[in-house]
Amino acid sequence: MRILTHNFMQCPRSKSYPMRLVPTEVETVETEYSGEFIEHMLKRLNWDVLRSTASELELGELPETMPESEESNPEAFKLLHKILMETHVKSGTLVSGDGSTTYQINNYIANMMTTSTDPSTSNEQQKESEDVDME
Amino acid sequence: MSRPEHVAPPEVFYNEAEAEKYLTSSRMIEVQTQLADRCLQLLQFEEGEERYLLDIGCGTGLSGDVLTDKGHVWVGLDISGPMLHVATARDVEGDLVERDAGEDLPFQANTFDGAISVSAIQWLCNVDQTGHNPRKRLLTFFEGLYRCLRKSARAALQFYPENANQLELITASAMRAGFSGGLIVDFPNSAKAKKYFLCLSAGPPDPNTATPLALDSEEAVKSTKRERPRKRKGREKMGAKAWILKKKERQRRQGKEVRPDSKYSGRKRSKKF
Numbered sequence: 001m002r003i004l005t006h007n008f009m010q011c012p013r014s015k016s017y018p019m020r021l022v023p024t025e026v027e028t029v030e031t032e033y034s035g036e037f038i039e040h041m042l043k044r045l046n047w048d049v050l051r052s053t054a055s056e057l058e059l060g061e062l063p064e065t066m067p068e069s070e071e072s073n074p075e076a077f078k079l080l081h082k083i084l085m086e087t088h089v090k091s092g093t094l095v096s097g098d099g100s101t102t103y104q105i106n107n108y109i110a111n112m113m114t115t116s117t118d119p120s121t122s123n124e125q126q127k128e129s130e131d132v133d134m135e
Numbered sequence: 136m137s138r139p140e141h142v143a144p145p146e147v148f149y150n151e152a153e154a155e156k157y158l159t160s161s162r163m164i165e166v167q168t169q170l171a172d173r174c175l176q177l178l179q180f181e182e183g184e185e186r187y188l189l190d191i192g193c194g195t196g197l198s199g200d201v202l203t204d205k206g207h208v209w210v211g212l213d214i215s216g217p218m219l220h221v222a223t224a225r226d227v228e229g230d231l232v233e234r235d236a237g238e239d240l241p242f243q244a245n246t247f248d249g250a251i252s253v254s255a256i257q258w259l260c261n262v263d264q265t266g267h268n269p270r271k272r273l274l275t276f277f278e279g280l281y282r283c284l285r286k287s288a289r290a291a292l293q294f295y296p297e298n299a300n301q302l303e304l305i306t307a308s309a310m311r312a313g314f315s316g317g318l319i320v321d322f323p324n325s326a327k328a329k330k331y332f333l334c335l336s337a338g339p340p341d342p343n344t345a346t347p348l349a350l351d352s353e354e355a356v357k358s359t360k361r362e363r364p365r366k367r368k369g370r371e372k373m374g375a376k377a378w379i380l381k382k383k384e385r386q387r388r389q390g391k392e393v394r395p396d397s398k399y400s401g402r403k404r405s406k407k408f
Contacts, residue, residue: 001232004230005232012238012239012241031228034185036185040187108230109216110231113233113235114238
């Protein structure tokens with residue numbers, strides 16, 4: 001899973017954002033640089049979350065404010081490409097913002113399944129089915 | 136035609152053996168690739184645009200490869216672990232998430248520029264567990280999809296409806312979640328090549344882009360529109376030119392490869408043959 005995708009993920013159960021990323025294995029895979037794509041994605045990124053994730057994983061120091069364009073800060077764009085596009089989390093965990101749920105990342109796959117792994121969901125499901133019956 | 140939906144729940148049906156088929160069967164690969172290509176075409180991006188897309192029911196990532204080829208970055212969602220493990224073994228470019236699409240999607244609002252899905256959403260009509268309610272699961276899915284798509288972003292979802300009820304349930308759920316758009320049926324006259332695509336737009340449709348056309352028809356086919364065949368004016372004589380042209384036209388509508396009509400079509404050969 002890329003850091004780019006982490007920036008958009010929320011806990012499906014508690015809806016909390018951001019989720020804390022605790023990687024055990026990180027890989028860097030070189031990909032072709034596209035400044036256009038970075039610029040396209042820039043406005044929808046949560047900059048503060050990205051900055052703190054990048055420094056926690058020791059990927060580099062991003063400037064305090066979002067760079068405006070590729071011309072104004074080409075170095076920041078290069079660094080963004082490295083962080084967002086080339087850094088893959090091979091294994092680790094994602095912890096929801098309120099710390100209630102932990103999700104595993106294994107073999108690059110983030111397992112976000114919430115049923116059958118935890119007894120609390122089955123209760124929730126029962127409630128849901130009761131709601132349906134009421135309808 | 137057998138329907139895998141009747142065999143087992145998706146997370147059970149798509150086991151290692153089934154996932155293996157998507158690696159080795161060239162027919163499966165070809166069909167998946169073609170459908171993904173058509174979905175992407177229905178999203179109507181400009182040539183060279185690089186976008187951030189969601190692939191629902193990505194499986195082994197065959198559809199994702201089509202997106203990668205066009206320069207898009209994608210996130211794949213699937214309920215089957217074994218299929219996703221095959222995807223990582225194939226070194227797909229996209230990020231993979233194991234999750235039931237019938238529950239809420241784990242993404243923030245306004246994330247994706249578009250979404251595609253190849254042969255997946257009919258699975259949401261299944262009742263595999265007690266407490267599963269297709270109506271509710273479909274609505275949860277479409278509401279989640281609506282949320283994580285950007286404003287006016289499009290989604291092209293190809294699926295195999297089992298019957299008219301299912302078709303209506305799926306379309307109605309999408310509309311209830313706030314999507315605009317409709318159904319496109321490619322090759323409506325052929326039993327085999329006929330394919331359903333649900334083309335949705337999050338919010339009001341963009342007036343600058345034309346409604347996509349179904350393949351092999353004059354205008355986009357709407358799910359509500361029904362055409363009745365006109366009364367036949369007698370049958371052409373078999374082998375006559377009119378009969379041949381009619382037959383060719385019918386095969387063309389079915390998406391088969393047919394030689395173009397010319398002044399020689401349906402003519403007798405001269406004596407030297």
